[in-house]
Amino acid sequence: xxxxxxxxxxxxxxxxxxxxxxxxxxxxxxxxxxxxxxxxxxxxxxxxxxxxxxxxxxxxxxxxxxxxxxxxxxxxxxxxxxxxxxxxxxxxxxxxxxxxxxxxxxxxx
Amino acid sequence: xxxxxxxxxxxxxxxxxxxxxxxxxxxxxxxxxxxxxxxxxxxxxxxxxxxxxxxxxxxxxxxxxxxxxxxxxxxxxxxxxxxxxxxxxxxxxxxxxxxxxxxxxxxxxxxxxxxxxxxx
Numbered sequence: 206x207x208x209x210x211x212x213x214x215x216x217x218x219x220x221x222x223x224x225x226x227x228x229x230x231x232x233x234x235x236x237x238x239x240x241x242x243x244x245x246x247x248x249x250x251x252x253x254x255x256x257x258x259x260x261x262x263x264x265x266x267x268x269x270x271x272x273x274x275x276x277x278x279x280x281x282x283x284x285x286x287x288x289x290x291x292x293x294x295x296x297x298x299x300x301x302x303x304x305x306x307x308x309x310x311x312x313x314x
Numbered sequence: 315x316x317x318x319x320x321x322x323x324x325x326x327x328x329x330x331x332x333x334x335x336x337x338x339x340x341x342x343x344x345x346x347x348x349x350x351x352x353x354x355x356x357x358x359x360x361x362x363x364x365x366x367x368x369x370x371x372x373x374x375x376x377x378x379x380x381x382x383x384x385x386x387x388x389x390x391x392x393x394x395x396x397x398x399x400x401x402x403x404x405x406x407x408x409x410x411x412x413x414x415x416x417x418x419x420x421x422x423x424x425x426x427x428x429x430x431x432x433x434x
Contacts, residue, residue, distance in 0.1 A: 217346070239418025250409060250427055251351075251359065256420035294359055298418050302373065308358045 209308040227295030233276035238297040240278035323428030325395030336393040347413035352406035
């Protein structure tokens with residue numbers, strides 16, 4: 206069974222740039238998987254950031270961007286802010302449906 | 315503005331039942347695929363079930379098949395999740411979410427969640 210993989214944790218300095226990735230244990234991620242990204246701060250509901258690889262959801266600042274980098278989907282945050290400290294989940298469309306990655310906990314310090 | 319408000323969570327014993335509701339507003343509910351996603355304490359997100367806009371197609375994660383039933387009442391702009399034979403591993407916050415389609419499916423809006431605790 207193919208699993209969606211994400212870095213368990215990552216840290217970035219305030220004002221810095223960070224790229225989180227979303228891969229597969231078998232095979233490469235492409236636009237066919239329709240990557241989407243969701244942000245979740247502790248105790249809160251998820252918030253949709255990116256859909257269809259690189260489209261920003263309404264109200265999402267342009268310092269969040271999505272792309273395909275090599276064989277993975279990627280979420281890049283430029284000019285990181287303190288309130289970006291959250292968990293970030295990617296979702297890929299697989300043959301069996303939409304599958305969440307395990308999430309990346311981003312620390313801003 | 316889209317609003318999704320879940321209710322019906324609570325404490326239930328193993329083997330018990332619970333019915334979750336989600337009240338939707340701010341969009342054309344009757345045209346929307348809807349979904350339930352859950353999150354166990356300290357864990358990641360897990361898709362649970364989808365339902366087509368007219369209720370004619372339903373899909374479930376394997377771990378809840380035969381125990382959970384997703385349904386909707388378009389006249390009431392409401393989504394439901396009937397959960398039977400609950401297990402400890404069903405303990406989670408359950409989120410109602412709206413599915414949207416662009417070049418593919420994604421979750422466009424989320425409710426605030428309702429906590430289900432299965433324990434004796």
